[in-house]
Amino acid sequence: MPTLSCKIASVEAITNTIYRVRLTPESYVVFRAGQYLTLKIKDHAHLSFSIASTPMEKDVIELHIGGTELNSSIISAIEYIQNNKKIIVDMPHGRAWLREEDDFPLILIAGGTGFSYIRSILFTALARKSDRCISVYWGGREIQHLYELNSLNKLLLEYSHLKIFPVLERPTYGFCGREGTVISAVMKDYSFLYGHAIYIAGPVNMVKKAYICLCAERGANSSLIFGDALAFI
Structure with missing residues (x-):
């Protein structure tokens, strides 16, 4: 390199x-x-x-x-x-880059600063100006760990095919998001994930759990789940 x-x-x-x-x-x-x-x-x-x-x-x-x-x-x-x-x-x-040649609905999952990986993919996908559905799930312990949430929410005004789901393990009063782990939020929202392209970044244990749960319990295509941490599980 x-x-x-x-x-x-x-x-x-x-x-x-x-x-x-x-x-x-x-x-x-x-x-x-x-x-x-x-x-x-x-x-x-x-x-x-x-x-x-x-x-x-x-x-x-x-x-x-x-x-x-x-x-x-x-x-x-x-x-x-x-x-x-x-x-x-x-x-x-890294080999977990955005596959731009397909149009599968995108699910982008980030834990903490794993958002940096998701951020590049998100803005690149949006720049294509397609109507590809994109759902972003960003989890953290406390609100300060979702450090670009305000900027993300502003994108919702411009892109109708984009959805943002903030998730906190320790939410405070007034938080407009989900409580729990980011993986549990995805599991609650989808009963079947076949045909979705999933990109995920965060602690290795989180990525491992997500891969197992999304494939075994929600039918996600293992070939359509991307994340560099997958090389360690």
Whole structure:
């Protein structure tokens, strides 16, 4: 995979555990919506991050780094990015990219910052200007973990074929969404998922449970479920 030098355009703390990082690439590398890049932090192993921006955005690469809890690797990555004007990334990686050649209804499922993977796929699919049905399920523990929910809801005014379903494990008063896990929300909404293209990102255990439940209990096509975490189950 080609390496790419990028300038640090901005590092924004969205919450106390989630950061939005924007990079300016010195040259353009072709990638597909849903792929990821790797970043080497000094002597540490390569860290992988989904590309939240779309292939059409040639002047910026956006990453969402963090989660409900920051681990030492994530802390190292953020500190490294904050303390350097340029970084070297390796991209593109991953085979769970958006299959644009089909028109199956799309179900996009994200847990936490797994939304970065879903975001690139969503905006790429919308840019096609087709009437392909798209349902987005985004789950988190608390409302701050759904950090782009307001922006997503605004899309509903423009795209009649788009549906957004926020899901919280710990909802607060006034939350206009679902309570529970993101997988339970999908299971409640669909009795049969044959003929749907499903893209999913989040913790490996979540993805594993989703794959098993959606295939065994809802008849989803295993060949139409995509997610890089599936390689580890």
